[in-house]
Amino acid sequence: MYTSAPFFAVLFASSLLFAGLHRLLGNRLSYTSLFSFFALFAVWGYVFKSQIIVPILMFSYLYGIAICKDKSWLKTWQSVTLSLLPLILVKLHLNNHWGMIGLSFMTFRAVDVLLYRNKKDSRNFFQYFSYLFSPFIILAGPMYRWRSWVQDITQPNFRLTTAVFLQSMEQIFYGIVQKFLFAMLIDNLIISHWSHRPFTLTVGIVMSLAYSFYLYFDFAGYSNMAIGAGRLFGLNIPANFNLPILAKNPQDFWRRFHISLSEWLRDVVFMPIYMNLMKSDFFRNHKVTAQNIGIFCTLFCMGAWNGLELNYVVSGALFGGISVMHNMILWCAKRSQKITSWLNNPLISFAGRVLTLASAAVSLYIFSGMSPV
Structure with a gap:
């Protein structure tokens, strides 16, 4: 969607028309209605023009679940499970008929509605429709939360x-440079040539670094274009990256890389698991064990939600395992002044940064599916 000049021409023209109509008709036509019309035109008319039946069915299905949840016909866990069911079936290749562009993040947004909305909000048809099918975040995020959307x-x-307008243009241009200059150069000059070579240690190192930088520039570029486009319509879509190359440790890395999804998974995976484990006497006496289980499950989901192919499962397990190891080091440091002093040593701190980035690069290379794993 962000790869064609006509899209940007329509985007800028629509934003000016949108702002004008909203200003002229604000007393008679709600902001929600105007944006719903734009979502219908931009997404259903442009993105889904060749497969309109599936998004209609998915929206009806998810909206029906939200209504049943509001009427207390379904419990929260039942409604969340039913909302995730089509995505799970598609990821397991058990029902590809439900597959559609942007299914993952649309499903996550539907779950966010079930968990964090007020009843009066979820019954607003236009709010719900335009949230699920917002044209700027329909394909790959960032994860725009329901409460922020309503606000x-x-x-x-x-x-x-x-x-x-100038701030939006600056962020869109920044995204264009990231995605269509840096990411494209890395892909054309390095990845396309090295990905077909027999695997050696050198190939592994080069591909790990190249793919990590490619993924960052490609995804960060897309995110910046989505954020800038959203600003043209008054939407505060959250930042998704914050220089992950500066990460001090695995925890800091996930605070900087795919921030919106990391925070969402923290809220909907880590916190429920941790809080439920803490109801047990054993885990109340072993809080670090409960933390590690929650951390591993959260980071495992970061990789495995893409599917149960080996590369996603292994990369998710590595994400989780590395983060658990870091949490155990912190736990030991709290109980030993000697370990704390050792970790504060500048050389050890620098080595930690290098190991964090190296482990992330290897995990992302496996995630790409181009590694031998």
Whole structure:
């Protein structure tokens, strides 16, 4: 969607028209209605023009679950499970008929509605529709939370000022450079040539570094374009990357890399697992064990939600295992002043940064499916 000049021409023209209509008709036509119309036109008319039946069925299915949850016909865990079911079947290749562009993040947004919305909000058909099918985040995020969405579209007015327009343009241009210059150069000059070579240690190192930088520039570029486009319409889509190359440790890395999904998984995977484990006497006396189980499951989901192919499962297990090891080091440091002093040594701190980035690069290389694993 962000790869064609006509899209950007329509985007800028639509944003100006959108802002004008909202200003002129604000007292008679709600911001939600205007944005719903744009979502219908941009997503269903552009993205899904060749497979319109599947998104219609998916929306009806998910909206029906939300209504049943509101009427207390379904418990929260039942509604979440039913919402995830189509995605799980597609990822397991048990029912590819439900497959559609953006299914994963649309499903996650539907789950976010079930967990964090007010009843009066979820019954608003247009709010729910335009949230699930927002054109800027439909393909690959960032993970735009329901509460932020409601806050944005219920603002009393939105004015596309010159400052907002220039900020949006700057972020979109920054994303274009990341995605279509840096990522494309890495792909064309390194990955396309090295990916077909027989695996050796040298190939593994080069491909780990090259794919990690490619993934960062490609995904960060897409995210910046989505954030900038959203700003043109008054939406505060969250930042998704914050220089992960500066990460001090695995925990810091996931605070900087795919931030929105990391935070969402923390809320919907780690916290429920940890809080339920803490109800047990054993885990109340062994909090670090409960933390490690929650950490591993959360980071495992970071890789495995893409599917149960070996590369996703192994990379997710590595994400989780590395983070658990780091958590155990922190746990030991709290109980030993000697270990704390050792970790604060500048050389050890620098080595930790290098090991963090190296382990992340290897995990992402496995995630790519181009490694021997």
